[in-house]
Amino acid sequence: MEFQKDDLIEAKRQIDSILHKLEETIKTFESKENVERYKSQITLAKRRVKAFEIANYLIENEMNNKN
Incomplete structure (x- = not known):
């Protein structure tokens, strides 16, 4: 499955937000x-x-492969 770089950036941003909330929890x-x-x-x-x-x-690896 192919993902656009913008989609990967947004997915990472969302995951980072959830991670922060989980760590606070x-x-x-x-x-x-x-x-x-x-x-x-x-x-x-x-x-x-x-x-x-x-x-x-995995998202970071995929983003690095797109460069």
Whole structure:
């Protein structure tokens, strides 16, 4: 599948925004008094961060190949 460079730039921008929000969410949950109560939410957010980091890496590689 072919993607335009503008589409890749926008996708990366959106992913960066989501990553920032997820990282803030993790900080919030980890600062809660009873952190064990939020363990599953923290795990889910961390897994999503990892998935978006992989997506960002792949987008960056694709953008570099377009140059």
